[in-house]
Amino acid sequence: MITLNKEFNGKILDIGGGGEGVIGRLYTNQVVAIDIRQDELDEAPPGFEKILMDATHLKFSDNSFDHVTSFYSLMFMSAEDQKNAISEAARVLVNGGELHIWDCNIPSAYPEPFCVDVTVSLPNEHISTTYGVVKKDTQNTLSITNLCLKAGLVLACQNRSQNSFYLRFKKG
Numbered sequence: 001m002i003t004l005n006k007e008f009n010g011k012i013l014d015i016g017g018g019g020e021g022v023i024g025r026l027y028t029n030q031v032v033a034i035d036i037r038q039d040e041l042d043e044a045p046p047g048f049e050k051i052l053m054d055a056t057h058l059k060f061s062d063n064s065f066d067h068v069t070s071f072y073s074l075m076f077m078s079a080e081d082q083k084n085a086i087s088e089a090a091r092v093l094v095n096g097g098e099l100h101i102w103d104c105n106i107p108s109a110y111p112e113p114f115c116v117d118v119t120v121s122l123p124n125e126h127i128s129t130t131y132g133v134v135k136k137d138t139q140n141t142l143s144i145t146n147l148c149l150k151a152g153l154v155l156a157c158q159n160r161s162q163n164s165f166y167l168r169f170k171k172g
Helices: 022-030 038-043 079-092 141-150
Strands: 012-015 031-035 049-052 065-071 093-104 114-122 125-133 153-161 164-171
Touching (some): 038 049, 065 079, 079 141
Antiparallel strands (some): 153 164
């Protein structure tokens, strides 16, 4: 179980923030959620801004956000898209801003799909869902950490549990 409490101050960009809209549910009007799929944005609950946008080509100015979050969204990207999305996230972060990543290790997702059950405890609700992908690229804590370090971010915190992980990086 992932327990999230309202801890971030300032403006938050949530990458892949459609669907369950976990970060948007918690931080409401602080959040600008982007997703590459309109149907995912339409499915997300109300209470925060939602924009159809590709995380690999963000339309925001440099140094626009205090926090960038990625809640189980990197797993849906190819390795190249992950690299570009993380680079873009670093670009739009203010100096001293933080990138927060919740995701999972994927040893194999092809030809059989990879699925992970996720339960989130928010202050006023619990969310249970399953995320699943079919892709040829694998990912793990180390591969994501390396992409963030190459983007100029500094690892500030990491927590692992079974196949899932949380990583927090700081800019400048």
